[in-house]
Amino acid sequence: MTPIMSALPFCVAAWLFAIGLYGIVTSRNYIHLVGCLGVCQSATYVLLLAVGYRWDSVAPIFYDHPPGTPAVDPVVQALVLTDIVVGATLTALLLVMAIQVQKRRGTLDPEELAPMKEQQAADACKGRVAEPQR
Amino acid sequence: MSLLDAIPSGVLPPLPVAIPLAVCALILMLSKRLHGHMPDILATLTALVASALCMLIATRAAESGPLIYWFGGWTPRDGHAVGIGFQIDAASAWIAAFIGLLYAAAFVFAWGYFTNVHGHFQVLMLLFLAAMTGFCFTRDLFNLFVWFEVMSVAAFALTAYRLEGSALSGALNFTVTNSLAGFMMLGGIGLIYARAGTLDYEGLRLAVAANARDPVVAAAFCLIAVALMIKAAMVPFQFWLADAHAVAPSPVSVIFSGAMVSLGLFGLAKLTWVVFSGSDRILAALSDAMIGLGSLTAILGGVMALRQRHLKRMLAFSTISHAGIMILGIGVLSQAGAGGLLVYLVGHGLVKGALFMVAGILLATRASIDEIGLRGLGRGIEPAGIAMALGGLLLAGLPVGLLDQGTHLMQGALDERGHRVALIATVLGCGLTGAAVLRGAARIFLGWGSVAGDEARAPSEDEQEKADRPLWLMLAPCLFLLALDLAAPAGPVEDLVRNAVPNFLHMSEPQTALPHGIAWLPWLSVAMAFAIAGYDLSRGHLPKVLLKLGSGVQAGPFRLLDAAHSGLIGDYVTWIVVGLALLAGRLALA
Numbered sequence: 001m002t003p004i005m006s007a008l009p010f011c012v013a014a015w016l017f018a019i020g021l022y023g024i025v026t027s028r029n030y031i032h033l034v035g036c037l038g039v040c041q042s043a044t045y046v047l048l049l050a051v052g053y054r055w056d057s058v059a060p061i062f063y064d065h066p067p068g069t070p071a072v073d074p075v076v077q078a079l080v081l082t083d084i085v086v087g088a089t090l091t092a093l094l095l096v097m098a099i100q101v102q103k104r105r106g107t108l109d110p111e112e113l114a115p116m117k118e119q120q121a122a123d124a125c126k127g128r129v130a131e132p133q134r
Numbered sequence: 135m136s137l138l139d140a141i142p143s144g145v146l147p148p149l150p151v152a153i154p155l156a157v158c159a160l161i162l163m164l165s166k167r168l169h170g171h172m173p174d175i176l177a178t179l180t181a182l183v184a185s186a187l188c189m190l191i192a193t194r195a196a197e198s199g200p201l202i203y204w205f206g207g208w209t210p211r212d213g214h215a216v217g218i219g220f221q222i223d224a225a226s227a228w229i230a231a232f233i234g235l236l237y238a239a240a241f242v243f244a245w246g247y248f249t250n251v252h253g254h255f256q257v258l259m260l261l262f263l264a265a266m267t268g269f270c271f272t273r274d275l276f277n278l279f280v281w282f283e284v285m286s287v288a289a290f291a292l293t294a295y296r297l298e299g300s301a302l303s304g305a306l307n308f309t310v311t312n313s314l315a316g317f318m319m320l321g322g323i324g325l326i327y328a329r330a331g332t333l334d335y336e337g338l339r340l341a342v343a344a345n346a347r348d349p350v351v352a353a354a355f356c357l358i359a360v361a362l363m364i365k366a367a368m369v370p371f372q373f374w375l376a377d378a379h380a381v382a383p384s385p386v387s388v389i390f391s392g393a394m395v396s397l398g399l400f401g402l403a404k405l406t407w408v409v410f411s412g413s414d415r416i417l418a419a420l421s422d423a424m425i426g427l428g429s430l431t432a433i434l435g436g437v438m439a440l441r442q443r444h445l446k447r448m449l450a451f452s453t454i455s456h457a458g459i460m461i462l463g464i465g466v467l468s469q470a471g472a473g474g475l476l477v478y479l480v481g482h483g484l485v486k487g488a489l490f491m492v493a494g495i496l497l498a499t500r501a502s503i504d505e506i507g508l509r510g511l512g513r514g515i516e517p518a519g520i521a522m523a524l525g526g527l528l529l530a531g532l533p534v535g536l537l538d539q540g541t542h543l544m545q546g547a548l549d550e551r552g553h554r555v556a557l558i559a560t561v562l563g564c565g566l567t568g569a570a571v572l573r574g575a576a577r578i579f580l581g582w583g584s585v586a587g588d589e590a591r592a593p594s595e596d597e598q599e600k601a602d603r604p605l606w607l608m609l610a611p612c613l614f615l616l617a618l619d620l621a622a623p624a625g626p627v628e629d630l631v632r633n634a635v636p637n638f639l640h641m642s643e644p645q646t647a648l649p650h651g652i653a654w655l656p657w658l659s660v661a662m663a664f665a666i667a668g669y670d671l672s673r674g675h676l677p678k679v680l681l682k683l684g685s686g687v688q689a690g691p692f693r694l695l696d697a698a699h700s701g702l703i704g705d706y707v708t709w710i711v712v713g714l715a716l717l718a719g720r721l722a723l724a
Contacts, residue, residue, distance in 0.1 A: 013321075017317075017321070021314075021707060021711060024310065024314075024703065024704065024707045025704045025707050025708050025711075026704060027703075027704065030306065033310065033703065037310060037313055037314070040314060040317050041313075041317055043317070043321070044317050044320045044321050044324065047321055047324045047325070048320070048324045051324050051325070051327060051328040075327070075333070076324070076327065079276060079320070079323070079324070082276075082280065083320060086283045086287075086316065089287055090287070090290075090309065090313050090316075093287065093290055093291065093309065094306070094309055094310075097294055097302050097305055097306055097309070098306075100294075100297050100302055101299075101302045101303070101306070104297075104298065104299050104302065105299050110303075110306075110702055110703050110704065111702060113299075113302075113303045113306075
């Protein structure tokens with residue numbers, strides 16, 4: 001195992017996280033944004049698997065290996081499984097919200113959907129108060 | 135109590151988490167058969183039972199040390215923890231008990247609010263409660279992450295509950311930013327696991343102490359701390375909070391502001407002391423970062439609160455400000471600071487919960503949440519007005535009750551360590567947020583302030599909540615929370631800080647003499663709140679020169695602040711990256 005090979009997964013994880021963030025920052029469509037969030041999350045999968053990986057060892061299933069055979073770390077694999085469940089929940093929830101946004105506002109562009117911008121303050125005022133003084 | 139006494143300590147720890155989860159499943163299973171108020175009754179009782187169990191755990195832990203429970207009997211072998219455990223010290227148990235009570239109050243407040251949804255609201259809320267309790271009790275870092283995520287997912291769904299335009303946008307911002315927080319936390323957990331080979335707090339503590347100057351440990355801390363600070367809405371991670379709290383149904387906002395945000399800080403305090411305190415490098419960077427960011431957050435939240443007209447949005451910014459004050463209690467790195475944080479957390483949760491209930495009462499009875507639109511419309515619900523004014527005074531630092539005891543401890547700790555700027559920031563934060571609430575109360579319930587200032591340009595929206603709920607049923611939990619804050623006895627609370635906090639912090643040499651705050655400081659912030667609220671309300675009568683001076687001071691930088699709160703998710707994520715880079719830079723320099 002060379003140092004380059006051992007550092008590579010960590011670089012990949014950092015890169016994935018960075019491009020995911022870039023995608024979220026520049027996104028003009030919520031479906032695309034949810035995809036970018038998924039890319040960010042993939043970074044955590046790569047990181048965790050890299051942390052637990054052992055060279056020249058088997059999967060942590062001892063059905064056809066004698067106990068004590070070198071195996072990769074099963075703990076991080078359990079973490080990744082949990083992470084995948086979390087990711088599925090989040091993606092489902094976000095997509096539901098995106099569908100509802102599309103239904104109600106007819107657009108998926110975050111720039112047009114800023115919260116509480118639809119009704120400007122002047123309308124809500126209903127003439128109860130004099131104009132603000134400059 | 136005799137029934138409670140019969141429960142052996144060995145089985146007690148998982149119950150406050152397991153019971154709400156079981157009732158969740160039960161309500162879901164029977165959702166078609168539970169009619170009328172059955173889900174309300176079940177949920178309220180469950181929250182009360184969970185709270186009572188936490189109190190029992192707290193008293194047991196105070197007598198005989200923290201209660202430890204290993205799931206599935208996986209106790210540590212040869213000092214190496216294989217399983218997942220709960221370790222509950224008295225302070226954590228009291229926090230969990232407070233959260234249970236807050237939920238019970240929120241359930242009573244929401245009585246009949248959500249009748250046609252087959253108890254789904256109660257299911258989500260109970261899931262939320264179980265997650266928060268688990269978050270307080272766990273001693274396993276990954277388990278902490280799981281509760282963090284369960285808490286987040288329940289919160290996302292509750293925010294989007296109304297399924298209307300702005301509720302959905304607010305919920306989307308909340309979901310994306312807090313999901314990123316979750317990923318960062320997991321990344322940090324992966325990194326620290328790479329060094330420690332365990333996820334148990336005790337094992338991690340040893341590993342951090344052994345690798346005190348290791349960049350991997352520092353990076354892990356950076357990611358975990360940023361994740362928790364996003365939850366706790368520190369500058370520059372605070373943007374999601376105002377959007378989410380303003381659009382969530384008011385009983386949910388009670389929980390968000392009262393418990394969820396401050397739990398981020400609770401988690402940060404626990405991890406800082408229990409896991410990362412072995413590394414001087416991390417502690418030095420952390421102290422600087424928390425004191426700096428906390429002071430900034432306290433002032434910025436206060437300024438923004440004063441510039442709002444949408445009441446829930448204003449209360450949300452005041453939560454940001456007070457979260458900033460609370461984080462100073464971590465940054466000061468002393469027992470009094472951490473104790474102040476915990477007391478402040480409970481006091482603030484009670485007061486802020488009551489204030490959000492007042493906002494909910496206005497939404498239900500007056501069908502509006504706009505401070506200017508509601509001017510003078512508070513006649514007929516005066517008790518709510520009194521509650522709002524009292525809440526404003528308590529936020530401003532009126533020296534009575536639990537919140538003041540927390541402020542007192544915190545200011546004492548800051549004064550002791552010579553953090554003058556942070557001390558001023560606490561006064562400003564209290565004064566500004568108190569002024570915002572007092573101004574709202576006077577405008578709505580007394581009809582004062584016919585000429586509006588800059589707040590007239592703030593975003594607002596017409597909104598209403600289910601109307602035909604009895605007023606007394608909404609007022610009762612609100613007044614109960616305020617009464618609880620006022621009635622908390624000073625002596626026992628101080629004893630608790632002296633005895634329970636060292637256990638919470640895993641501190642070997644507890645401080646016996648707690649520093650005392652400066653007695654006139656709270657009065658200063660109260661006076662400031664009255665002065666600012668008075669200035670804002672009397673714009674119609676003040677000489678033009680004075681008004682010009684005021685708006686001249688406010689003009690430039692404050693407009694920029696308004697513009698920064700753009701509601702755009704892209705901007706928020708950019709700020710998160712900036713904050714992450716700042717903290718990473720500070721850690722690299724240490």
